Amino acid sequence: QRMYCxxxxxxxxxxxxxxxxxxxxxxxxxxxxxxxxxxxxxxTTFMSSTLPAPYVGGWMDKSRYIDYELKAEPGxxxxxxxxxxxxxxxxxxxxxxxxxxxxxVSKIREAMFKPIExxxxxxxxxxxxxxxxxxxxxxxxxxLCLFFQAKLTWVAPLPSSSKAKSPLQLAAEKEKAQKEAQxxxxxxxxxxxxxxxxxxxxxxxxxxxxxx
Numbered sequence: 001q002r003m004y005c006x007x008x009x010x011x012x013x014x015x016x017x018x019x020x021x022x023x024x025x026x027x028x029x030x031x032x033x034x035x036x037x038x039x040x041x042x043x044t045t046f047m048s049s050t051l052p053a054p055y056v057g058g059w060m061d062k063s064r065y066i067d068y069e070l071k072a073e074p075g076x077x078x079x080x081x082x083x084x085x086x087x088x089x090x091x092x093x094x095x096x097x098x099x100x101x102x103x104x105v106s107k108i109r110e111a112m113f114k115p116i117e118x119x120x121x122x123x124x125x126x127x128x129x130x131x132x133x134x135x136x137x138x139x140x141x142x143x144l145c146l147f148f149q150a151k152l153t154w155v156a157p158l159p160s161s162s163k164a165k166s167p168l169q170l171a172a173e174k175e176k177a178q179k180e181a182q183x184x185x186x187x188x189x190x191x192x193x194x195x196x197x198x199x200x201x202x203x204x205x206x207x208x209x210x211x212x
Contacts, residue, residue: 027154030072032132034147038067046146050113051084056147060136066147068132070095072125076155079120079132082148084112087140093120093150096130102137105145115148122155 034045034056043058043066056066079093079101088107094100103118123132136144 029154030070030077030152032068032150032152034066034149036068038069040064040067051146051148052114053148055084057143059139060134060144060147061139062135062137064135066134068150070125070130070132070152071128072130072152073154074125074127075157076122076124077152078155079123080151080153081118081120081134082115082151083118083145084108084115084148085145086143089139089144090137091118091144092135092137093123093132094135095123095125095132098124098126107140115146124158125152126158 034054037056039045039056039058040063042064043056043060045054046057047054058064060066081091081093081103083091083105085105085108088105090102091105092100092102101120101123103120105118125132132150134147134150
C-alpha cells in the first residue's frame, strides 16, 4: 500500500510539473510573408537586390488590400508590420469585420534599404480562419510603403464573453431557431383555422356553448 501511495504521489507531482511547463511555454511569433497573402489587383510581390526580402508594392488604398487567412489559435496578439515608407499616409489593419486600426506612415526623403517596424498594438483573433486585411488611406505619391511582413505575437486567450462560436454551435443555434419559428407558425395556423368555429363544453350535467 505504501508503494502504491508513492506511485500515486509521483504521478500527481509529474502532472503538476507538466501543467506548469505548459503554462510557461512560450508561443513562437507567427510571421506572415508576402507569398502567403492574397493581393488585390494592382498589388504585386517584388524582389530587389538592394532590399532584404520579397515585398508587396503598388498603389494601396481603401479598395486595394493585402489579405491573410489566419491559422492562428484564437486569442489576443500584438501586431507589428515591417515596411519601407514611401510617399506616406495611413496603413490600416482589420480582422474580419472588426474595428479598423490606423497607423501613420511618414514620407521619406532619401533611399531606405532596411524595413522599419510599425506597431499596431493588440488585436483579437476570434477564430481559426479569420482574415487580417491591410489597406491604405490618404496616400501621397509614389505610394504608401513597401510591405515586407506582419508578425503576430501571442498575448493572452480571449475573454470567455468574446470567444467566437464554433461552426457546430452556430449550426445548432440556427436549427433551434428554425424549429422555434416552425412551432410558432404551426400554432398561429391552428389559431387561424379555429376562428369562427363553434365549440361546446360539457361539465357534469350542465353544458356550455360558445363561439371563438
